[in-house]
Amino acid sequence: MCLSCFTNYTYSIANNTCTIDCSLVNYCASCNFTSTINCLTCLNGFYLSSNTCSSLCGDGILVSTEQCDDHNTANGDGCSANCTIEPKYYCTGVINSTSACLSCLPLCLTCTNSSSCNGCEVGYTYNSTNCTIDCSPIKYCTLCDFSNGLTCTSCLIGYYPNGNLSSCFYTCGDGIRVAEEQCDDGNVTDNDGCSSNCTL
Ligand SMILES: [Ca+2]
Ligand SMILES: [Ca+2]
Ligand SMILES: [Ca+2]
Numbered sequence: 001m002c003l004s005c006f007t008n009y010t011y012s013i014a015n016n017t018c019t020i021d022c023s024l025v026n027y028c029a030s031c032n033f034t035s036t037i038n039c040l041t042c043l044n045g046f047y048l049s050s051n052t053c054s055s056l057c058g059d060g061i062l063v064s065t066e067q068c069d070d071h072n073t074a075n076g077d078g079c080s081a082n083c084t085i086e087p088k089y090y091c092t093g094v095i096n097s098t099s100a101c102l103s104c105l106p107l108c109l110t111c112t113n114s115s116s117c118n119g120c121e122v123g124y125t126y127n128s129t130n131c132t133i134d135c136s137p138i139k140y141c142t143l144c145d146f147s148n149g150l151t152c153t154s155c156l157i158g159y160y161p162n163g164n165l166s167s168c169f170y171t172c173g174d175g176i177r178v179a180e181e182q183c184d185d186g187n188v189t190d191n192d193g194c195s196s197n198c199t200l
Helices: none
Strands: 009-012 017-020 028-033 037-042 046-049 052-055 089-092 100-103 108-110 124-126 131-133 141-145 151-155 159-161 168-170
Touching: 017 028, 037 046, 037 052, 151 159
Parallel strands: none
Antiparallel strands: 009 017, 028 037, 046 052, 089 100, 124 131, 141 151, 159 168
């Protein structure tokens, strides 16, 4: 049994021999050794040039250096011309096979399948089934719109959208006591137990 091999050789227990470690050239499958390691063939999906093994985007062979490979170099179909997954798409594919890229849920930017979302477009939030407008930047807003910046069209009971729909306000005397009020007796009369500014 060999205890240590020459530099660039590794010991194989199975074969009881010292063999050249071709992996010293990244992604190299077979090689020989003269004064240096000469790669002869590369792993599947890698191509030899100047003793270097490089992947090729668009060959339809997904390799570890690519996020996807859909067998073309077109953008806009989920897998980009440089084999990265494009926003609003997810790609399935095992190493050495061709990737299939499909759309995320509507308004979803990043996902790993068709039924969930890891990040919605700006202004939207994922509610465990789809991406909906995120009203929370406007306090007490329950219904909002994001077609032209965030506007609020409906507020919690006792609160009302202001003129430009940018916030929800409450009003003393509407008979609905909200958190900011100590009381609201439905009028703005003083000296009846609840003042005109809804304090006791
Ligand atoms: Ca490829
Ligand atoms: Ca493509
Ligand atoms: Ca009130």
